[in-house]
Amino acid sequence: MAxxxxxxxxxxxxxxxLFGLSAVLVVLRLWTRTRIIRSLGWDDAFIILALVCACVNSIMITISAHYGTGRHANTLTEYQQIMSTKYNWLSQGFHVxxxxWGKVSVAMFLLRIIRKVKHHKMAICGGMVLxxxxxxVCVYTIYGQCTPTAxxxxxxVDGSCWDPGVQKxxxxxxxxSSAFSDLVLALYPLHTIYGLQMARKVKFGLATVLSLxxxxxxxxxxxxxxxxxxxxxxxxPWKTVDLAIWIEVEQYLIIIAACIPTLTPLFxxxxxKRSSKRNASSGKKVYTGPQYGRSDGYAQFGSRPGQEYPLDEYSGDIWTTRKDGDGNSDDPIITEEGGQGIMKTTEIHIQTGSMAERNDSRP
Incomplete structure (x- = not known):
């Protein structure tokens, strides 16, 4: 190497x-939660914390790159070597x-989905704590492997350090453990969505966004x-450049994957609205029902005049399919079967037990 x-x-x-994209998605997530569905949760607080920690990590690794991370040590002055290594190490705890916090946010989002399945809830809470x-402990091994840390x-500097292999x-x-937790959080929605009664394309879409x-x-x-x-x-400074790059990629992909499912109300x-315009031009109506106060398939949402929202986000019922007049089996209808369903956050509330038991438990 030269x-x-x-x-x-x-x-x-x-x-x-990646930071810019993540920040935009977090802002859109908060806007959706506060202005559209009006339901902030702890998962939103933890995703903000994850973004703040990621930003601090990026600032520090950028400073480290300014001093020499990404170049060979023999091309740097002693001061550059010290400063690049310093900010490189300092950045890693914020990445961890x-x-x-990004995974905790995803897990708490899943808890909103499965609030009726107690044994799943206990498993997810236990996994978050573990x-x-x-x-x-990993953060401690990063900053505590040398006394003093400098x-x-x-x-x-006078002091002592562990064998480098211990922290490694x-x-x-x-x-x-981090990779395994990503796998579990990605596969769990597939398990829960598999048995739901909903249109196949809706099920596929939900499984996709929840498994990013x-x-x-x-x-x-x-x-x-x-x-x-x-x-x-x-x-x-040279040997750790690939590690620094993939640290950035991982932390921001977690934030992006955590935010996209929460933006489904915007989608x-x-x-x-696009579908409604096409249906209006063709003379076809979708989502009709006087029980929702309108004949065009929209229900009044929120307190401000003219603020409207599709019924799948409003009724608390689930999607299903039927053969309608034009023979399209994928046209969704509103059904009372299944109890809790796609809620105001497009979250599917899963519950166990027979249909009769679920009906008996409904108020």
Whole structure:
């Protein structure tokens, strides 16, 4: 490798566009929750915390790149080596907690879906607590492996450090746990949605948006493979550049995957209005019913005049399909069967037990 190689720009090119996209999605999520469905939750608070931690991580790794991360150590001054290594290490704890809070947000979103399934709720809560403990310990191993911590990036400081393999091995364990949790959070919605009574294309769409965490799992696996660079003290600024890149990718993919499912009310409004215009031009009506106060398929939503929202977000019932007059089996209708269904946040509330038991439990 040539001594003048420089990959610092790659870190910045990856970090800030992903941050911008994540920030836009978080803002849209909060706008949707506050202005459309008017239902903020703890999952929203944790996704904000995840974004803040990710932003601090990106700022620090950008400073680290400015001082030399992405270049070979022999091309840097002693001061540049110390500062690039310092901010590189400092950034990693914020990444760990950003990923943790992002997963907690996803898990709490799932809890809103399965509020009726108590044993699933206990499993998800227990998993969140266990994962948070693993990640907090990981942060300790990052900043506590040297006493004082400054010796981690400046070997001239008096003190002592663990064997580099100790922190690296725990980082492997934490990275593997993180990837496994992404897999569980991605597959769980598939399990819960599989048995629901709804149009096939709606079921497929929900399964897709709720399982986007699979991409974060792939990033977590690649990041974990690159954790071996943590023990590369000889050329740390260069050896850790791939790790820094995949750290950025993983933390922002978690945030993106957590936000997209919460934006379905916005998508529904846009799609439904387009569909309504087409139906109006063709003379076909959809979602009719005097029980909802209107004949055009919309129900009044919120307190402001003229604010309307599609019925699938308003009625609390679930989707099903039927053969209607034109023979289209995928046209959705509103049904009372199944009790709790697609709610104001497009969240499907899953509950166990027979249909009779569910009907008996309804107010």
């Amino acid at each position: 001594g003048g190689e420089n990959r610092s720009w790659v870190i910045e090119t990856v970090s800030w566009p 907690m950003s990923s943790n 994962l948070t403990i693993i990640n907090v 010796k981690l990036w400046d070997t001239s 091995n725990y980082a492997f364990f934490q990275g593997s 965490g699979i991409f974060a799992m792939v990033a977590a696996i690649i990041k974990t493979i690159n954790l071996a660079s943590l023990s590369a003290r000889a050329d740390y 529904n409004i846009a799609i439904y």
